[in-house]
Amino acid sequence: MHDIVLGERSTTDRILRALVYAILIGFVLFYLAPLYVMVVTSVKSLEEILAGGLLNLPKKLDFYGWDEAWNNACVGTECRGMAPFMINSLIASTLATIIPTAIGALNGYALSLWRFKGSELFFGMLLFGAFIPFQIVLLPMASFLGWIGWSSSLTGLTFTYIVYGLPFTTLYFRNFFVSFPIDLVNAAKIDGIGYFRFFWRVALPSSVPIMIVSVIWQFTNTWNDFLFASTMTKLESATVMVALNNFVEVANGVKRYNVDMAAAIIAGLPTLVVYLVAGRYFLRGLMAGAVKG
Amino acid sequence: MATLEIVNVRKSFGAVEVLKGVDIKAEDGEFLVLVGPSGCGKSTLLNSIAGLQSNDSGEIRIDGEDVSNLHPKDRDIAMVFQTYALYPNLSVWENIAFPLESRKVAKKERRKEAERVAELLHLTDYLDRKPRQLSGGQRQRVAMGRALVRDPQVFLFDEPLSNLDAKLRVVMRTEIKKMHRTLGTTMVYVTHDQIEAMTLATKIVVLKGGEVQQVGSPDEVYNTPANMFVAGFMGSPSMNFLEGTLRQAGQEARMDIVRPDGGVVALVLPVGEALAQEFDGRKVIIGVRPEAMVDEESETKDGTYQQIDWPLEILEPTGADTIAVLQSNLEGGEEEMVARFAARTSARPGAMVQLNIDISAVVLFDPDSEKAIYHAAAPEEAGKLVHLHPARNTAG
Ligand SMILES: Nc1ncnc2c1ncn2[C@@H]1O[C@H](COP(=O)(O)OP(=O)(O)OP(=O)(O)O)[C@@H](O)[C@H]1O
Ligand SMILES: [Mg+2]
Numbered sequence: 001m002h003d004i005v006l007g008e009r010s011t012t013d014r015i016l017r018a019l020v021y022a023i024l025i026g027f028v029l030f031y032l033a034p035l036y037v038m039v040v041t042s043v044k045s046l047e048e049i050l051a052g053g054l055l056n057l058p059k060k061l062d063f064y065g066w067d068e069a070w071n072n073a074c075v076g077t078e079c080r081g082m083a084p085f086m087i088n089s090l091i092a093s094t095l096a097t098i099i100p101t102a103i104g105a106l107n108g109y110a111l112s113l114w115r116f117k118g119s120e121l122f123f124g125m126l127l128f129g130a131f132i133p134f135q136i137v138l139l140p141m142a143s144f145l146g147w148i149g150w151s152s153s154l155t156g157l158t159f160t161y162i163v164y165g166l167p168f169t170t171l172y173f174r175n176f177f178v179s180f181p182i183d184l185v186n187a188a189k190i191d192g193i194g195y196f197r198f199f200w201r202v203a204l205p206s207s208v209p210i211m212i213v214s215v216i217w218q219f220t221n222t223w224n225d226f227l228f229a230s231t232m233t234k235l236e237s238a239t240v241m242v243a244l245n246n247f248v249e250v251a252n253g254v255k256r257y258n259v260d261m262a263a264a265i266i267a268g269l270p271t272l273v274v275y276l277v278a279g280r281y282f283l284r285g286l287m288a289g290a291v292k293g
Numbered sequence: 294m295a296t297l298e299i300v301n302v303r304k305s306f307g308a309v310e311v312l313k314g315v316d317i318k319a320e321d322g323e324f325l326v327l328v329g330p331s332g333c334g335k336s337t338l339l340n341s342i343a344g345l346q347s348n349d350s351g352e353i354r355i356d357g358e359d360v361s362n363l364h365p366k367d368r369d370i371a372m373v374f375q376t377y378a379l380y381p382n383l384s385v386w387e388n389i390a391f392p393l394e395s396r397k398v399a400k401k402e403r404r405k406e407a408e409r410v411a412e413l414l415h416l417t418d419y420l421d422r423k424p425r426q427l428s429g430g431q432r433q434r435v436a437m438g439r440a441l442v443r444d445p446q447v448f449l450f451d452e453p454l455s456n457l458d459a460k461l462r463v464v465m466r467t468e469i470k471k472m473h474r475t476l477g478t479t480m481v482y483v484t485h486d487q488i489e490a491m492t493l494a495t496k497i498v499v500l501k502g503g504e505v506q507q508v509g510s511p512d513e514v515y516n517t518p519a520n521m522f523v524a525g526f527m528g529s530p531s532m533n534f535l536e537g538t539l540r541q542a543g544q545e546a547r548m549d550i551v552r553p554d555g556g557v558v559a560l561v562l563p564v565g566e567a568l569a570q571e572f573d574g575r576k577v578i579i580g581v582r583p584e585a586m587v588d589e590e591s592e593t594k595d596g597t598y599q600q601i602d603w604p605l606e607i608l609e610p611t612g613a614d615t616i617a618v619l620q621s622n623l624e625g626g627e628e629e630m631v632a633r634f635a636a637r638t639s640a641r642p643g644a645m646v647q648l649n650i651d652i653s654a655v656v657l658f659d660p661d662s663e664k665a666i667y668h669a670a671a672p673e674e675a676g677k678l679v680h681l682h683p684a685r686n687t688a689g
Contacts, residue, residue, distance in 0.1 A: 183378035186345050191392035191443070192366035201391075205382040 042066060042261035049257050065258030066266075073263060075246040076235060082266055084236075085243035088154055089223060090270070092239060096161030097218040100169045104214060107166070108173025109203050113185050114195060123174060129167035134227055137164075142232060154237040157229060161222045169214045176210035177203065212278045220271045240267045295356040295369075295446040295479055296321050302341055302351030304334075311337045313503040314351070319481065319496065324473050327483045328490040329500035330526070335483040336375075338500070339451050342481060343372050355446055371440035372449040375456065377432050379424040379439075386411070386420040389438040410438045413472075430461045437472070448480040454489065466492060487527045491515065499523045516654070516670040521663040524580045524656060530616070532580045533630040534623050536660070539577050541569040548579060550601070553620045558601040562652060564667050572666070578623070578658040583633045585651035588617070590635035597653040605646040610636065617646070 009017075037054060045062040071081040110116075111123045141160055142151065150156030180203070188198045204211075229239040238246075244267045248260050297319040304312040311334045319325040327335045340346045342353055344365035352359045360368045371392075379388050389410055390403035398406070411417045414434040424432055433453060440448055453469070454462045470493055473480055484490055490497050491511045499506040499514060499522075507519040518524035524532045537550035537560075546569035548560045560579070564572075587593065609616040615638050621628035632648060640646040657667035 181376060181378065183374045183376045184380060186340075186343075186365075187372065187374060187378040187439075188391075189345065190343055190365045190368075190370060190372050191439070192395045193391065194395060197395060201394075202380045202382060 038261045038265055041257050042265055044258055046254070046256060046258060050254075062258070065256070065260075065262040068256070068259045069247070069263035069266060073243075073247045073259065075238065075243050078235065082240060082243060082247075082263060085238055085240040086266070086270075088233075088237060089240040092154055092158045092161060093219050093222045093270075095158050096165055096222040097215050099162050100165035100218055101211060101214045104166060104169025104171075105173045105204060105207060105211065106199065107170040108175070108177050109199050110195075111170070111174045112177035113180060113182070113203065123170075126167045126170050129164075130171055134164070138227065138231060141228075145232065152232065152234040152237065154233065157232045157237070157239070160228055160232065161218075161225070165218050165222070168217060172210050172214050172217070173207065176207055180206070216274055216278050219274050223271050296354075297323075297325070297342070297447055297479055297481065298352070298354040298357075299338070299342065300352040300354065302338070302353065303349045304337055304341060304346070305349055311503050312341070312348075315500075315503070315505055317498055317505065317508060319479055321479060322477045323479050324470075324493055324495045325479075325481045325498060326490040326494035326496070327481065327498050327500060328485065328487055328526070329506075331485055333500045334503040335485070335500060336451055337503075339372070339449050339481065339483050342447075343370055343449055344368055369446040370449055371443045371445040371447075373436045373440050373451065373453045375452040377424075377436040377456075379432060379435055381424055384421050384423055385416060385427070385435050385438075388424065388435055389416075389442050392439060392443050406442055407438070410442050413441065414438050414468075429457055430465065433457060433465060434468075437469075441472075441476075444478075446479065448478055450480065450482040452483055452485070455484070455486070462489075469493065488529060491527070497527075499526060501526075517665070517668040518580070518656060519665055521578065521580070521658050521665075524658075524665070528582060530583050530631040532582050532656075533586060533621060533632075534628065534658075535579050535581070535621055535630070536576060536623050537579060539564075539569065539572040539575055539657075541566075541573040543569075545569065546572070548577065550579075551622060552603060553622050554604060556602070558603070560599050560601065560650065560652065562655070562657070562667070562669070563672065564657065565672075568657075568667055572659075576660050577666070578660050580656040580658060581650055582654060583616075583631045585654040586630070586632040587649050587651075588632070588634040588638050588640050589647055589649065590638050591633070591649065593649050593651075597651050598649045599652055601648050601650060602645045603648050605640055605642050605644060608634070608638070608640065608642050612636065619646075619648075 040056070040058055041049060041054075042065045043061050043063060044058040045060070045064060048059060048062075069082055071083075072079050073081050075085075107126070111119050145151045145153075145156040145159070150159060184202065185198065188202070193201075223239075224241060225239070226241050226245070229242045230245070233239065233242060244263055247263050297317075299315055299317040302312055302315045303310065315334075315338060317325070327338060329335055337346070341348050344353075344360070344363060348361060351361075353361050355368060355370075380391065383391065386404060386407040390398075390407040393403045393406060407420065408417065411420055414437060416431065416434055416438060419427060419431060419435075424435065427435065433456070436453065450469075454465050457465060466489060469482075473493075482489075482493060494511050496508065497511055497514045498508050501522055507514055507523045509517075514523060515527050518527065518532075521534065525534075535550055537548040539562075540547045540549065542561070544563065544566050546562050546564045548562055550558050550560065552558060562579075603619055605617055605619055607618040609618065614636050615634040617632040617634045617638075617640065619630040619632060621630045634640060653669050655669045656665050658664065659666050
């Protein structure tokens, strides 16, 4: 960004500006308040929580909640903590990010730069896939997975994520490559550079912004998914979102808010990391799509 | 090295016929320039030659072989695009050497080739830069480098200089001309800039609305234009047109021209008996180039100049000479005429001025068909043009 000369501002302009900032700051506080409560609650002792003072800072730092959540939290009768479920989620989400992004890139590339007869129709059908509400496909998908022997397994869940991610990733890459100068492809054709070489050497390296959008989209969506995960997994194949729900549910007697809060934060951390690492590119990619697409 | 033949090529997009049966032949080593106004089908024709689009009918022959059904990569051509089409993520040397990559040339070898080509194009210092770190002229040279690295049978250029500023354009024009002289490869060059066409071409093809108007050397196209379109398109400022009535006078013809102010002036034209007879009493249009329409102070050859008086409107001194703007009598005097006067002309705007018209350089047109009927520069063909089909009189 260049610093442009703003010149003198009028009074109305200043008032409006102040108003806009006030509103934005209000929203930010509203948005951050729960996070703040979660963080402080997770490091308080149970007595301190029960004594009230939701917004107070902890008198004494107590990591019982974090220790408990990571090592001992129970799902059903099993008390192995969150780690196994985190690993399940990591496996499912990583595969469901890499595979649809890779295939989506190739699809989008073909559908925009190397069009074939019927490619628009093909794209239209794929697009339709992006608009099907998941509730509709839940049962057919589950019975299909049962039929091929993948029911209630992490494999089945990952497979579902991959299939339902494809329309979106294809859409992203297709809309990105559609604004790619066609002369580059023509030059490649004349120079004898083939479909895959062009993809690998030129198209893919140029698509980093949209690749990051696709990665964030797939990772956060599959990581946060509860609908598919809760219907298609059993205890040992549960993802962390399903497990989190169960931790909170099973607790009988006194609710251990510090444990719940710590567990929720742990469950949300990976997506946060993905955002922080890729967020810069995420914005840039969205902008590129908005202006050119 | 190869000849290139375009035989009756037609191409439509939907209901619009963009190429209406184009016939062109380029000899081995020819510098063929396709010139014409925007939208006349130049790029479409070039894409046809390259194989980036299929023709509806007709043939493209390279060295006698019909390549119409060959993939672009199998036609052994290289193309420089108007947008340069550089791969943004590859460095300059990778861009230049990319065509070799699919030919299984080792990396070391590719780098060496890129260096060789870069030296020809003065790009040696930029080999490791990315295209976005280059100026327009440098990018243009990289695009040429990528074509040069291949040593193809035919080079295609689609308005390669149109994105450069005027000065750089002149420099690159000379570079391309030198390149053609060194390589001797057949080249097809598209432009809508008639000066580029004149300076570069060994053969010019003037296109309009998907039809070839004329094929010929720069000299032929300039001095013996086949029709009013070619006459008006080639040359800057463009040719002046005046309307008048022809009267036979033996071997010659007198052309009576009514000025916008109502006065009548006359020119005597040595058109030959046949033409004079055929057009006796009919309206014709005379085309006179600005440099063949001068004032008294300009140097004039004896014998070929005739004088007419005409009202002068505006004078625009350019330093070397003075541009005189006058009113033509075409379309009720709406059209302008431009004459080239001496730098220190004594003519005054608003008054009558004596125009010296070089009769040895005029062209006569039939106002109905707009085709040329007489070229003073080629008197030996006088009388033939009307009867022979004039549109392609210089083809081949
Ligand atoms: N893919 C296409 N679909 C439909 N019409 C097209 C297509 N490509 C070109 N045309 C039309 O064909 C005509 C010729 O286009 P072309 O690009 O060959 O012109 P050009 O002579 O290269 O013009 P310019 O000097 O502006 O580049 C134009 O009227 C254009 O609108
Ligand atoms: Mg064009």
